[in-house]
Amino acid sequence: xIVTVLLLLSSLTxxxxxxxxxxxxxxxxxxxxxxTLTWKNPPEDESLKGYEVYRAEAVKGEYSMVGFVLxxxxxxxxxxxxxxxxxxxxxxxxxxxxxxxxxxxxPAVSRAQWFNVGRTSFLVIVxxxxxxxxxxxxRARRGDSLFVRKIPGLxxxxxxxxxxxxxxxxxxxxxxxxxxxxxTTLAALSILGRVAKRTxxxxxxxxxxxxxxxxxxxxxxxxxxxxxxxxxxxxxxEGNIFYLTYDQFGYAAGVDGIxxxxxxxxxxxxxxxxxxxLILAETGYAIGAIQIAGTTSTTQLPFFVAACDYTLIGxxxxxxxxxxxxxxxxxxxxxxxxxxxxLIVVIFLGAALLGTLGFLVSRYSGHEGxxxxxxxxxNLFAAE
Amino acid sequence: MKRLxxxxxxxxxxxxxxxxxxxxxxxxxxxxxxxxxxxxxxVGFTMLLGVDSLVRMHISKLARRRPGxxxxxxxxxxxxxxxxxxxxxWIGWRSIIHPVAPFMYIYTxxxxxxQATMFALLAFFIASAAYxxxxxxxxDATLLLVAAGIVMLGRxxxxxxxxxxxxxxxxxxxxxxxxxxxxxxxxxRGILIGAYLGAVAxxxxxxxxVERTYLA
Numbered sequence: 268x269i270v271t272v273l274l275l276l277s278s279l280t281x282x283x284x285x286x287x288x289x290x291x292x293x294x295x296x297x298x299x300x301x302x303t304l305t306w307k308n309p310p311e312d313e314s315l316k317g318y319e320v321y322r323a324e325a326v327k328g329e330y331s332m333v334g335f336v337l338x339x340x341x342x343x344x345x346x347x348x349x350x351x352x353x354x355x356x357x358x359x360x361x362x363x364x365x366x367x368x369x370x371x372x373x374p375a376v377s378r379a380q381w382f383n384v385g386r387t388s389f390l391v392i393v394x395x396x397x398x399x400x401x402x403x404x405x406r407a408r409r410g411d412s413l414f415v416r417k418i419p420g421l422x423x424x425x426x427x428x429x430x431x432x433x434x435x436x437x438x439x440x441x442x443x444x445x446x447x448x449x450x451t452t453l454a455a456l457s458i459l460g461r462v463a464k465r466t467x468x469x470x471x472x473x474x475x476x477x478x479x480x481x482x483x484x485x486x487x488x489x490x491x492x493x494x495x496x497x498x499x500x501x502x503x504x505e506g507n508i509f510y511l512t513y514d515q516f517g518y519a520a521g522v523d524g525i526x527x528x529x530x531x532x533x534x535x536x537x538x539x540x541x542x543x544x545l546i547l548a549e550t551g552y553a554i555g556a557i558q559i560a561g562t563t564s565t566t567q568l569p570f571f572v573a574a575c576d577y578t579l580i581g582x583x584x585x586x587x588x589x590x591x592x593x594x595x596x597x598x599x600x601x602x603x604x605x606x607x608x609x610l611i612v613v614i615f616l617g618a619a620l621l622g623t624l625g626f627l628v629s630r631y632s633g634h635e636g637x638x639x640x641x642x643x644x645x646n647l648f649a650a651e
Numbered sequence: 652m653k654r655l656x657x658x659x660x661x662x663x664x665x666x667x668x669x670x671x672x673x674x675x676x677x678x679x680x681x682x683x684x685x686x687x688x689x690x691x692x693x694v695g696f697t698m699l700l701g702v703d704s705l706v707r708m709h710i711s712k713l714a715r716r717r718p719g720x721x722x723x724x725x726x727x728x729x730x731x732x733x734x735x736x737x738x739x740x741w742i743g744w745r746s747i748i749h750p751v752a753p754f755m756y757i758y759t760x761x762x763x764x765x766q767a768t769m770f771a772l773l774a775f776f777i778a779s780a781a782y783x784x785x786x787x788x789x790x791d792a793t794l795l796l797v798a799a800g801i802v803m804l805g806r807x808x809x810x811x812x813x814x815x816x817x818x819x820x821x822x823x824x825x826x827x828x829x830x831x832x833x834x835x836x837x838x839x840r841g842i843l844i845g846a847y848l849g850a851v852a853x854x855x856x857x858x859x860x861v862e863r864t865y866l867a
Contacts, residue, residue, distance in 0.1 A: 296675060297675050297680070298675040298676065298677060298680025298681055299676075299677070299680070379675065379676040379677055379680060380675055380676060381674060381675075381676045382673060382674060382675075383672075383673050383674070383675050386672060386673050389672070389673065390673050393669070393851070396848075396851060396852075396855070397855065400852065400855055404861075446694070447690075448687070448690055450850045450853050450854055450857075451850075453853065453857065453865050454849075454853055456864065456865055457862070457864035457865065460864045477701075479694070479697075479701075480694070480697035480698055480699075480700045480701030480704070481693065481694055481697045483700070483701060483704060484697060484700060485865065489864065489865070506707070506708055506711065509704045509705065509708050510700070510701035510702070510704040510705050511705070512705075514762075514766070515766070516765070516766045516769035516770060517765070517766070517769075519769055520765075520769055524719075524722075528718065528719055542770065542773060543769075545773060545776045545777060545780055546769065546772060546773055546776055548780070549776040549779055549780055552780075563846040563849075563850070565839045565842050565843060565846075568842065570777075570780060572784075573780045573781070573783060573784035574780045574783075580842060580845075581842045581843070581845045581846035581849065582842075582845035582846050582848060582849035583849075584846075584849070585846070585849030585850060585852060585853040586849060588853075588856075588862055588864050589856075589862075596861055597856065597861060597862070600852045600855065600856055600861070601852070603852065604848050604849060604852045607848055608844070608845065608848060611844060611848075
């Protein structure tokens with residue numbers, strides 16, 4: 268007991284150990300105006316409050332505090348610097364009153380980089396993918412037939428709208444909580460165009476409650492265009508595509524209310540969903556509607572699979588516009604996707620094989636060549 | 652021209668963002684953030700369109716005495732009251748999110764409990780969906796039932812207690828972790844890789860003007 272108290276008192280009286288191995292360098296792969304500092308924490312000191320970062324423009328100049336990080340952190344990014352100017356730093360380990368300073372380091376100069384090395388793999392993948400897309404588009408334009416597997420969820424669109432027509436009930440289209448800047452929402456809107464064309468042909472009302480005004484405006488234009496293309500602009504009702512609310516559960520309550528009051532015969536749940544996904548899908552099930560869901564949210568997919576008649580899983584949503592339009596050029600991009608997936612699987616298998624072999628070779632013969640090759644491969648594809 | 656201009660804007664903007672992603676040097680660096688800020692400004696203005704749509708729809712419902720018109724009265728009165736209280740909070744406390752501002756009172760005592768109520772309903776919906784999904788009518792559903800049973804038992808103390816005397820590899824928490832870390836994660840990653848590739852393909856189609864459905 269006495270020893271513990273003495274240790275505690277001594278730890279409070281003496282200054283903490285200073286941070287060691289301080290480095291200040293230009294933040295890599297950025298647009299400049301940033302210097303990164305790294306250091307090593309002193310041996311475990313729970314009474315340490317944090318670190319103050321000090322900066323000056325000359326090694327013996329006047330240092331001023333530019334930032335504070337809590338104890339445990341070992342990096343700080345100074346984003347308030349001018350490119351081309353030399354800066355010097357030190358870091359102060361702070362207890363309550365006691366402190367200790369690291370050595371001074373510098374000069375560090377920030378500069379903008381022309382190329383983000385950490386994104387090389389992204390560039391390689393995009394370039395390869397673009398080449399594949401152009402290649403398959405060219406093939407499609409030449410008239411080559413491209414096989415695309417059946418997607419039951421998209422085949423069922425006509426069935427769902429038809430059933431709604433037979434029941435004399437409206438069709439409800441829910442485009443999720445995504446904004447117009449989400450590519451999932453754009454995919455959902457392209458499916459909406461197809462659904463709207465069918466509802467116009469079958470003369471069934473289409474209800475589209477939206478969670479974002481910009482999505483609402485776009486949806487109105489898409490539906491209007493689809494009704495015109497179907498030769499029934501007279502059936503278009505702007506009031507059926509309306510804004511509900513930005514609030515997640517307010518939106519869920521509003522859509523549930525529409526389902527229970529209007530009892531749609533078909534419900535489309537297409538877009539990006541969060542926790543409200545199952546609330547909507549189960550209410551749709553309860554009213555006996557045929558439900559076609561589609562999302563890229565892996566956490567909500569199981570709920571849709573459990574509660575809906577058909578589910579478009581991830582990529583199937585993005586394939587929808589190409590699949591439904593049957594245009595050769597659009598189908599060409601689908602083929603490119605498939606080839607890219609095969610390439611990625613081959614890379615995964617190769618890396619797994621290389622890693623396993625590297626482990627076995629280094630364990631039984633001590634050679635690190637394969638392990639190093641495996642690590643280089645992993646680093647090449649490690650995203651920044 | 653009506654179609655060409657939006658397509659040209661999409662192409663130039665899309666290409667600039669792709670270039671900015673790999674070239675951080677000015678003038679490309681920070682372009683994505685700048686475009687997103689412009690987008691947010693546009694969204695701010697479109698909020699007026701949203702409110703206009705909401706108010707018009709409910710006034711029309713009210714005027715025609717459609718079924719459930721009483722809810723429209725509640726909505727319109729609540730909307731007006733919230734706006735008034737928000738303006739009052741701004742004038743009196745210089746911020747609508749000031750802890751003692753009346754707007755925060757509405758947020759804390761009306762909006763949060765309503766959100767919590769809706770979220771709480773999820774438990775019942777999960778139970779009913781799970782009941783349907785776990786009925787062992789097919790091989791797939793049986794596998795799902797067994798896997799879900801193991802994972803659920805492995806996540807609670809009684810699961811660990813039941814199998815604590817067995818060898819490590821047949822203990823429920825260990826099997827549950829294996830199911831979540833290996834087959835579940837593999838399936839999830841497979842879906843994600845497909846979805847990301849699909850998103851890249853869709854983006855390319857939009858940038859190149861092949862995909863035009865969003866233009867209506």
